[in-house]
Amino acid sequence: MELANILFPKVTLTMNDMEERYPKRNLPQGAFVTRIGPSPTGFVHLGNLYNAIIAERLAHQTGGVFYLRIEDTDSKREVEGAVSTIIDAMAYFDVNFDEGAVSDGDNGNYGPYRQRQRAEIYHVFAKWLVEQGKAYPCFLTEDEVQKIRDEQFENKENPGIYGKYALKNRSLTLDEVKIKISNGEKWVLRYKGEENNDRIVVDDAIHGKLEMPRNYQDFVILKSDGIPTYHFAHVIDDHLMRSTHVIRGEEWISSLPIHIELFKDFGWEHPIYAHTATLMKMDGASKRKLSKRHDPELALSYYQEEGISKEAVWEFLLTLLNSNFEDWRVENPKTSYKEFPFSIDKMSSSGALFNLDKLRDISKNVISVMSANEVYEKLLSWCKRYDEKYFVLLTKYKERMIKALNIGRGGEKPRRDLETWKQALEFLSFYFDETFKIEDEMPLECDKELQNNFFKSYLETFNFDDDAITWFEKVKELTRKLGFAEKPKDYKKNPENFKGSIVHITNMLRIALTGRVNAPDIWEVTHALGEEMTKERLKKWCE
């Protein structure tokens, strides 16, 4: 008791005061309260989004609360502006919080939502643990701890402060503590781990039953700066903020005994845990964890910069999370992914391998079912931030762009050739004189003279108002006149009878108009470009 007062002289509030300040939430039966707790390191990664999506879906599907808590207990790792990076990234991906940290403070009644601002709260509970004789001050310096660890490794012992290594600081007398503190010696608060053969059993929402030995280590509760470690902060925060479900990476499974024990000590019910699999990547022949250094796609900013639509990223992660999402998507091709009934039971417990091919395919599907207007708006808002040149062009030629985007869109089987915003702009670049360039070679079968001939006659008979069928009839006639095969099959059968086939002729046109062989239907392109631009581009090929 006296020890507690020596360590926490300023703490006057009690645990009860805290319970009253953060009362139970008044929510309907079955509502989930979830959160994400990113660290402001300046790097927001896919795993953050992965967990955020799970937490967000579970809360919002059940009419619960989803909040953002900033876990900034490690001041050394904190990066300037990182909090707004997190908030921005989540907003970009349409992950909406009901409460928590916002760019200029807090929103909600369970704050503060930045852990460093909660120091006083933690101290109330830390003090109580000391009073109960479950925690004690430890005056070991970081170097001393390191030395112990090194020795333990050498002797093949389990590293950490426990048993005989904890003895000295555990058994300090009150007077000794007083003297050390008045000497200004730094201390951390450690938990008194118990060494016995108990095992703890937890029912994990993803893994099912998890069983392991109880914690025996004297882990750190409060660091020397008075800020808690993750373990302590997690227990206090998720209790006071009344989280019902904790969704976090599986790297936390190992520290579950610590958390469970703390919950038990305080007499609280622990939330339901859901430990998610780590995202992996193929490296040569083996799987490995995605790493910050080698895998740009780990950073959320990668998707923003590449212009991978947020819908595609969501759907991709949803297919990893709930494999039945894919079937659902086939049956509901146009429904928003938000309507999908996400289920925690369907989550896989093994590490999902991150596959960009799949993401590409999903992206194409997602964009192909959007309306031309929608694509236009999304392209525009992406350009606004990442490609100013196209932002100007898109704004200037809006009408033309929408016509172009309409090509092959809307039917039962829409064209799937747009993948990312960045790639889409490249694909669409030929619609603007400012970015148009000839990329492919004219077919070998068509020499300079023939090209000349062809484009001249094409322009002579060209009528912008022809419908697609009439237009194509004219192309066929020209093809015949030039000694080319009207049907590619005829040419295939008897190549010696022709100079080439209609494929070569249409490719000439395609290249003149779009600069490439791979482009949408010529007639459609012509009508998106307009009469004037079409003629201009063709004229360049006549001398």
Next chain:
RNA sequence: AGUCUAUUCGUCUAGAGGUUAGGACAAUAGAUUUUCGAUCUAUAAACAGCGGUUCGAAUCCGCUAUAGACUACCA
């Protein structure tokens, strides 16, 4: 070194003792089309290994292997 966790086609996975082990992406082949990275059809492709329980095992139990996590005053 200890403690956990995981392991089904190349990849994501379905599968809760009896299935020709299913689907999707990628791959390959063919077809179609005025081009195509579009479309259609088809093909190939998997239960990590070894034991055990059982009439019967991808499924239950052991062991081994492999991969990963944790054992920080980092989260």
